[in-house]
Amino acid sequence: MRRIIVCIKQVPETDKIGIKQEKGTLIRENIENIMNPYDKNALEEALIIKDKFDAEVIVITMGPPQAVDVLKEAISMGADEGVLINDEAFSGSDTLATSKVLAAAINKIADYSIIFCGQKAIDGGTAQVGPQIAELLNLPQVTNVKDIKIKGNKLEIVKATEDGAYLLETETPILLTTTTEINNPRSPTMMGINKAYGENGNKRISILSGKDLNINPKEVGLEGSPTNIYDFCMSKKSKTSEMIEGNKAKEKASILINKLSELNYI
Amino acid sequence: MKKSKVDIKEYSDVWVIGELIDGNISPVTLQLINVGKKLANKLNKNTIVVIVGYGEKDRVTKLLNYGVDKVLYIEHKILRNFNVMGYTEAIYKLIEERKPEIVLFGATSMARDIAPRLAAKLDTGLTSDCIKLDIDERDGKLLRTKQGLGGNLITTTICPRNRPQMSTLIPNIYRPANYNEKIFGQVEIINPEILCEDYKVKFIKKIPLEDKKVNLADAKIIVSGGRGLGEPSGFKLIRQLADTLGGIVGASRAAVEAGWIDSRHQVGKTGTIVRPDLYIACGISGAFQHQSGIYDSKCIIAINKDPYAPIFKICDFGIVGDLYEVIPALIEEINKKQQRYFDNFP
Numbered sequence: 001m002r003r004i005i006v007c008i009k010q011v012p013e014t015d016k017i018g019i020k021q022e023k024g025t026l027i028r029e030n031i032e033n034i035m036n037p038y039d040k041n042a043l044e045e046a047l048i049i050k051d052k053f054d055a056e057v058i059v060i061t062m063g064p065p066q067a068v069d070v071l072k073e074a075i076s077m078g079a080d081e082g083v084l085i086n087d088e089a090f091s092g093s094d095t096l097a098t099s100k101v102l103a104a105a106i107n108k109i110a111d112y113s114i115i116f117c118g119q120k121a122i123d124g125g126t127a128q129v130g131p132q133i134a135e136l137l138n139l140p141q142v143t144n145v146k147d148i149k150i151k152g153n154k155l156e157i158v159k160a161t162e163d164g165a166y167l168l169e170t171e172t173p174i175l176l177t178t179t180t181e182i183n184n185p186r187s188p189t190m191m192g193i194n195k196a197y198g199e200n201g202n203k204r205i206s207i208l209s210g211k212d213l214n215i216n217p218k219e220v221g222l223e224g225s226p227t228n229i230y231d232f233c234m235s236k237k238s239k240t241s242e243m244i245e246g247n248k249a250k251e252k253a254s255i256l257i258n259k260l261s262e263l264n265y266i
Numbered sequence: 267m268k269k270s271k272v273d274i275k276e277y278s279d280v281w282v283i284g285e286l287i288d289g290n291i292s293p294v295t296l297q298l299i300n301v302g303k304k305l306a307n308k309l310n311k312n313t314i315v316v317i318v319g320y321g322e323k324d325r326v327t328k329l330l331n332y333g334v335d336k337v338l339y340i341e342h343k344i345l346r347n348f349n350v351m352g353y354t355e356a357i358y359k360l361i362e363e364r365k366p367e368i369v370l371f372g373a374t375s376m377a378r379d380i381a382p383r384l385a386a387k388l389d390t391g392l393t394s395d396c397i398k399l400d401i402d403e404r405d406g407k408l409l410r411t412k413q414g415l416g417g418n419l420i421t422t423t424i425c426p427r428n429r430p431q432m433s434t435l436i437p438n439i440y441r442p443a444n445y446n447e448k449i450f451g452q453v454e455i456i457n458p459e460i461l462c463e464d465y466k467v468k469f470i471k472k473i474p475l476e477d478k479k480v481n482l483a484d485a486k487i488i489v490s491g492g493r494g495l496g497e498p499s500g501f502k503l504i505r506q507l508a509d510t511l512g513g514i515v516g517a518s519r520a521a522v523e524a525g526w527i528d529s530r531h532q533v534g535k536t537g538t539i540v541r542p543d544l545y546i547a548c549g550i551s552g553a554f555q556h557q558s559g560i561y562d563s564k565c566i567i568a569i570n571k572d573p574y575a576p577i578f579k580i581c582d583f584g585i586v587g588d589l590y591e592v593i594p595a596l597i598e599e600i601n602k603k604q605q606r607y608f609d610n611f612p
């Protein structure tokens with residue numbers, strides 16, 4: 001294992017996200033941002049391999065300048081370096097445009113054994129970016145990985161599926177997406193915090209623009225995204241809840257069961 | 267990679283990518299055929315099912331009984347077991363050759379692996395996990411509606427310039443297509459040229475679930491427990507109520523994280539999205555991540571000792587009280603009811 005690349009995304013923490021009326025893109029201002037929780041499992045798995053095999057772990061993110069925070073957090077957990085991919089032209093990118101940018105950056109970093117992604121992003125992501133990066137790099141992939149054993153230059157992987165799991169054997173380079181079952185992400189250490197936020201912290205971060213990656217601005221951002229938002233609304237479940245009144249649990253239970261029986265639910 | 271402008275007029279027909287599970291047509295495939303036919307009717311186009319596999323011709327032919335215009339059966343020895351790159355390549359070639367206007371998948375683990383790769387290869391847009399698909403009557407475009415941001419936002423997307431328009435649909439939202447003795451379509455077998463026999467990922471074996479399958483997605487009745495149970499043994503009571511009703515046990519993430527129950531029981535945004543007839547939440551506060559997994563239940567019942575718990579805002583019937591008193595009372599009442607039913611039986 002030489003180099004492991006982990007894709008991490010900064011996502012808004014709260015659920016108070018709105019949508020920009022005129023463009024149909026997310027409003028992200030004034031909302032606290034965190035590392036996508038699923039990406040912590042991906043990072044942890046990379047760090048476990050680093051601890052055992054002395055691999056180098058590079059975390060990358062595409063996002064606004066403040067997304068550097070998640071790179072620093074990852075370094076404080078044990079990653080070696082962070083790469084921020086930032087360009088005005090990227091804003092409004094859909095999953096395919098995002099994958100193109102990340103794939104270009106990964107190509108530039110080169111010389112990797114494993115690329116890790118999280119299972120999905122919590123801000124409306126649908127687990128597309130991992131497989132799309134793999135396709136654009138012409139790499140094999142295994143999604144929903146819940147266990148990895150490294151045997152020489154082969155990987156033994158357990159993939160979770162709807163009806164159990166598959167045991168698979170693969171070679172590197174490969175792209176893997178992790179489940180939350182796979183590990184328990186570690187916390188930052190004092191040493192790590194020093195590494196990330198100390199005097200030389202910024203030296204561990206590099207910033208790439210669209211130009212650095214030779215990306216045609218027409219292929220990314222809003223213009224380069226095949227998927228456009230057509231319409232959206234907040235889903236308000238307008239339900240009238242009926243509270244069952246009564247003196248004792250027994251009385252309430254009896255009223256409820258009668259109602260359910262009348263409605264043919266039981 | 268980037269294609270020069272596509273001529274969208276060249277693209278026609280609605281494709282459903284079907285799946286066989288242990289040789290049988292999967293339920294979501296039949297649901298997709300139903301949706302696909304509705305869309306195709308609006309567009310006045312054909313509905314075509316695409317199946318990948320090996321040695322399944324007879325089973326694949328049965329798809330014609332569901333009113334489809336054609337079945338394209340991609341058959342190759344390498345494709346006997348699911349293989350991400352092999353399936354992607356085979357379907358990709360066929361799409362490039364035949365140019366479907368719309369390609370639909372069920373939101374299954376197979377589709378999650380290949381649909382994004384196909385979209386990237388074809389340079390087109392994919393919207394996953396849709397809950398509704400329709401055609402824009404003004405211009406015939408596919409409207410793909412999904413829940414976003416944990417269920418509190420409903421978004422509809424379009425793919426105006428690229429083709430095909432792709433989407434995965436959450437299972438069990440639409441009814442399956444009806445079976446019909448009369449058939450009018452035919453099966454066409456495609457033998458793709460796949461050169462690379464070794465796609466690097468080798469299938470060794472299937473590992474079955476340790477215990478009985480927790481099929482929350484298809485359950486008609488679910489009884490869920492949360493942190494309010496206070497201790498792991500609380501799930502005994504939850505299971506008792508579930509058994510009395512013939513239902514399945516669910517859980518909140520807090521209960522799963524406490525280690526009281528296996529994560530396969532987790533209901534919610536990061537667990538299973540459920541849509542039973544009856545959902546009973548016991549000792550669950552109703553955090554929005556939990557709510558967004560249960561919205562489509564026909565009837566939600568909440569039992570919680572806190573009258574201000576958010577779950578009471580989205581339930582149909584609520585009982586404020588200690589679950590350790592309410593649940594045993596419920597079990598007793600249900601048993602009484604069933605007893606009466608037997609008493610009246612001639």
Ligand SMILES: Cc1cc2nc3c(=O)[nH]c(=O)nc-3n(C[C@H](O)[C@H](O)[C@H](O)COP(=O)(O)OP(=O)(O)OC[C@H]3O[C@@H](n4cnc5c(N)ncnc54)[C@H](O)[C@@H]3O)c2cc1C
Nearest residue numbers: 492493494518519520534535536537549550551571572589
């Ligand atoms: C990224 C992310 C994803 C998540 N995904 C999910 C998900 O998929 N599913 C999910 O469930 N959660 C999910 N969560 C967690 C969610 O935010 C809540 O923390 C969780 O649902 C709370 O579980 P709970 O209702 O059991 O516990 P609590 O919120 O602690 O509620 C316990 C309830 O029990 C009641 N209670 C206590 N004792 C009794 C008693 N004796 N009788 C009756 N009532 C009693 C209390 O009044 C309280 O309302 C997610 C969180 C994050 C950050």
Ligand SMILES: Nc1ncnc2c1ncn2[C@@H]1O[C@H](COP(=O)(O)O)[C@@H](O)[C@H]1O
Nearest residue numbers: 007062117118120121125126127128129
């Ligand atoms: N902007 C981004 N920067 C870095 N990684 C990303 C980005 N978007 C998505 N990813 C990765 O892709 C995974 C799946 O995201 P998604 O397809 O949006 O659900 C995430 O868990 C990340 O690992």
